[in-house]
Amino acid sequence: MPQHLLTNFITYIAGQRLFDPSQRILLAVSGGVDSVVMAHLFKQAGFSAGIAHCNFQLRGEESLRDEQFVQQLAATLDIPLYTTRFDTTAYTQRHNVSIQVAARELRYQWLEEVRQREGYSHLATAHHMQDSVETALMNFCKGTGIAGLHGILPKQERIIRPLLFADKDILVAYAALHQINFVEDSSNITDKYTRNFFRHQIIPRMQEVFPAAVKNMDNSIQRMREAEILYQESVARHRKRLLFKKDNTWMIPVLKLQQTVPLQTVAWELLKDFGCSVAQLQQVLQLLHSESGRYVETGTHRIIRNRAWLLITPVEQADAPIHVIDSPSENVRYDNGQLHFREQERGQAAIPTAAELAWLDAARVSFPLILRKWKQGDYFYPLGMPKKKKVSRFLIDQKLSLPEKEKVWVLESAKRIIWIVGMRIDDRVKITSGTKNILAIALKNRD
Known part of the structure; x- marks a missing residue:
């Protein structure tokens, strides 16, 4: 219920140990309903916070409107404000990346600079329950290991997500109940972006069959996060048993790996950090039954069968000098x-x-x-x-x-x-x- 959002918000922060109430938190605020409600919750909870807003200058007058709205919001809440403007289009051309990638890289780099410079302990983003479910669902469709199914994490280093417990509809209802104004980003309407397609097309169709689909998937995500802890503990034991380093060469004993169960999963966890793709995993496993000298070359390493070992060495990037x-x-x-x-x-x-x-x-x-x-x-x-x-x-x-x-x-x-x-x-x-x-x-x- 929207009237309980503030209480649930404070309880979630304490339960997840996102930050100490005495610490100062920098809030990433776009002007949309999610981040605006987050700013109001921080103010009402009595937490010390500042607002940071990025103008990517991609939507003309609308981008300027968002910037001015956030300026007014910070003044109304009496919260420090930090703003910046990016030439996002030039960045995409200079770095040969998509608009979405450019915006994400520019945003997080600047936010972290502000956080450190102004002495904030953490950066808070307004990701909510649907965002986490969308992420897990997209990862599942693209193909992923267990880590791709834990959705968006509540805390990653200095980034916290204090709204992950909340349903999007609750945030909208809370804004209506308390007459909180916000702005709409027109780019959120189009389905040309993958996330929007899942948000507007896939998940609503799922909810036609399973009305509680989002909540149920979020519950599964919570269990997946705990299962991942057990999974990583097991992987760590296998890594200690199978992966050895000598100078700049990593070594895996062939016979021990052959006898490992489950072979595919353990091999993938051992090799993915050496540039091995899912497609190359089968090629590497074939080395377990090949003669010495055979190898598979990934984007960063060479995995070689050498007698009783698989040897993993960095790929030489340039000719050695004379x-x-x-x-x-x-x-x-x-x-x-x-x-x-x-x-x-x-x-x-x-x-x-x-x-x-x-x-x-x-x-x-x-x-x-x-x-x-x-x-x-x-x-x-x-x-x-x-x-x-x-x-x-x-x-x-x-x-x-x-x-x-x-x-x-x-x-x-x-x-x-x-x-x-x-x-x-x-x-x-x-x-x-x-x-x-x-x-x-x-x-x-x-x-």
Whole structure:
């Protein structure tokens, strides 16, 4: 009943712990019935609030009318007012997005700036029960996981929705009962927007069969939110059991994933954060039964079958640079760390065997040197071998996975590879009994 709206409003805020009554709340007010009623409720409840209004300049005189109406509302309620105007059309062209996306991005960015600058604890929007039901229904039609069925949440970080408990009809009736004026947005009438189509066409038809459809779906949404808590607790346990990280590579044990029930759901929760789409999920699951080397590439990552593991690595966005070393006294930073160069006399010191150290016969090395990633067709003469060997074959023999291969760099002198960095030097530049000076190179981790 509309006469109980204020009491239910205060009770809902307390029950959901949306904010402390002593805190200041910034209200996003468009001038429509929902946000205007919300402003009146905040005033009547005695909460400290400010009003923020965005003019998107999309409806000519109507946009100006809305702005002036909100100005008068703030004056009537004696509430601080913050307003702004956006060139929304220019934003859509500059960022190549739709009007709806542009308005949402501009609105929330500005509202958050005002909230922080003026010292408000939270931003309140006037989403109500129908808005939440429409959101869940649209998500269900588009295809969604359980998270898409919880509707609009009462609280997300600094954004609160204190009217989610209220039916739209109750808000309209409350405005009529208390003679609260508001303005109508003409864009809400057209069905060209998806939400309006659901609001004006789909839900009313459902209510013809089930008059309490909105309330019933809202009750289901409440239960879905609680079910999601249990769901996420289970997902967290599976994630801890199945997903491991080493450096910038994530690893999933194939056998454990194969034996997981329910496989599809758990796999989706593990992989969706790595750019995996619903369509690609089946391709990834096929990797569980494929040979090593097969992979699926998402928009952001590569998922590779490597023996007993699925390896997940970021997709390289650009070609690695080539570094030129002009003298034997340089230090070079690159993706894998740093190379430190120095030239010294041969002396009596034992030749180091550590993989991260390379001692070369300085007389057989010509500057400048080139540091680059290896590529197909590269070859060298591995230390101790009289015949040349393709780098690709050498890496296979080292049992490197595809992600590990992609991190391999080579050092080149006079178009000859003299070091597979951190792995093996070339036999042609090794130190011999006739060596007088040494080019010593040390691979160190990046600071």
